[in-house]
Amino acid sequence: MAAVCVFCASSTTLEQRWLDLAEETGRVLAERGHVLVSGGGCVGMMGSVADGARAGGGRTLGIIPQCLVDLEVADLSSDELVVTGDMSSRKNLMIERSDAFITLPGGLGTLDELFEVWTTATLGVHRKPIVLLDPDGFYDGLWSWLGGLVDDKFVRPAAMEMILRARSVPEAVDLIEESLKA
Structure with a gap:
């Protein structure tokens, strides 16, 4: 069993x-x-992922900054809900409390979290698997742009290899499980 963010x-x-x-x-x-x-x-996909986990009989850990609690969007049904002082503390605690990461399609906040966990992995802060779940090419443009950064020597090829890409949920979870066994 792993804690998957x-x-x-x-x-x-x-x-x-x-x-x-x-x-x-x-x-x-x-x-x-x-x-x-x-x-x-x-709310949104964040609420749906937690509802899905509970419907599947799973345990949920929510980590949320106080400013979002104040907006009344906290998942009060979480098995454990940790409230942090700010967004940076939230991300740090999410990284600390997780064994692996899956990034679904999302916007600026999602990309911020992906890049934070990816950057810290490239710096050797952790060695936790990171999966980009891209069911229908949502991230193809980003992936192409990142490949150009490798070509231009702004990003090392080894950094790109740290991101595992999956096209389905079962494939994403398989990649997490295989990486954790290695």
Whole structure:
């Protein structure tokens, strides 16, 4: 059993397919015996991933800054809800409390979390698996741009190899489990 952090959007205006993807991610993690670590919100994909984990019989850990609690978007149904002083403390605690990371499609906050966990991995702060779940090419443009950064020597090829890409939820969880066994 691993604590798997899922980075995803909290927007309340998303298409249903993104909410379904998040719900499936939480459910599959729970069914395979993993703990869900999330940003502690109850809205958007973040709420759906936690609901999916609970529906699958799993345990949830939400980590949320006080400013979002004040907006009344905290997942009060979490098995454990940790409130931090700010967004930076939230990210640090999410990294500390997690064994692996899955990034779903998302916006600026999701990308910020992905790049934080990826940067700290490239610096050797942790050696935890990072999976980019890209079911229908959502991240293809970003991946292409990052490849150009490698070509221009701004990013080392080894850094790109740290990100595992998956096209389905089961594949993403398989990659996490295989990496943790290695």
